[in-house]
Amino acid sequence: MASHRGWKICATVTGILFITILVVLVVLFLTVLKIKEPDIVARPVNLESYEVVVFPAIKFNVSIGILITVKNRNYGSFKYDNSTALISYRGKVIAVTPLKDGTIPSHRKFNITASMDILADKLLFDSNFLRDLRAGVLNFTSHTTVHGKGSLLKIFHKKATSNTDCNISIIVASQSVDSACTTSINF
Template identity: 50%
Template sequence: MGKEFKVKRKWKFCCAVTAILIIVIAVVLVTLAFTLFKPKDPKIIPQSVTLEGFRLVVFPSITGNLSLELAVTVDNRNYGGFDYDNSTAYINYRGNLVAEAPIGKDTIRPRSKHNVSASVIIFADRLAADGNFLNDFFAGVFNFTSSTRLQGKVNVFNIFKLKASSSSSCNITVFIQNQTADSVCTSKIRL
């Protein structure tokens, strides 16, 4: 009887230690999931918006183009890398689509910064279709918005691979007289 009691006691002790260990591991994993591994929105830092060229002929018809070079740095503050597929940046003028810029697939490493650039050519006839074009032209300022959505996968420690999408939007102001441009961007990530 004494031997059976010791075996049962050891068995109960082993089960209790295992249960406590499982609870501690579960608490640690839940805590990490809501703190350290919680996805954070990437910071998009505009590096430069360069007006590469501006050519406009108003008479007899409006023709020409506006060439922009967009460069941003994506600061991935997450502990997982982001592999994104080919995508497109859309440029709008007063709500109307005026240009598209392809963005090639790439990887943003965990806790690092990544430079992304794209060249955009906006044709004047698309701008002129808007009734406010001449007012903006004579004021010397064009305001554009760009939107980009990157689809891909987040890879955390080569263990967890989750589908994710990151979207960003930028307000771009082009000053015609001194041929410069400024931009302000925001971004979001969804798992």
């Protein structure tokens, strides 16, 4: 009879311990270890090179640098796929550059950089280009979409898509650039 009672106590203690561990693990996965959105910030773009010649022939070559910082706030890695960055002038795509895929380890920050060359042949056929060039300000927009997924223990995965849009103004006289960027993340 005593050994039967000992087995009941042992089974009860084991069951309570198992339930306690299970509750602690569920709470950890729902709070601390929950897959969170990465912080994705687009930095203002910079002008890497600039050349405008109007006479004897129009020549306009600009190289713009784009910097996107991704901060992985998770306890697992964040892997992003190959993507592209686009620059448009008055709704027409004038420059495209690929962004290579990569993986960001847990609690790390990673910079995705790209250099985009805008060449005159894409702009010369736009009737607004010469008018904007004479006015001294060329306005562009850039759009970058980054697809990726966060993982935890290589078991739990959550997909994310980041869209970054920038308004870029190139001031011709000072050869400077002014930009404002916004980022949205969809999980």
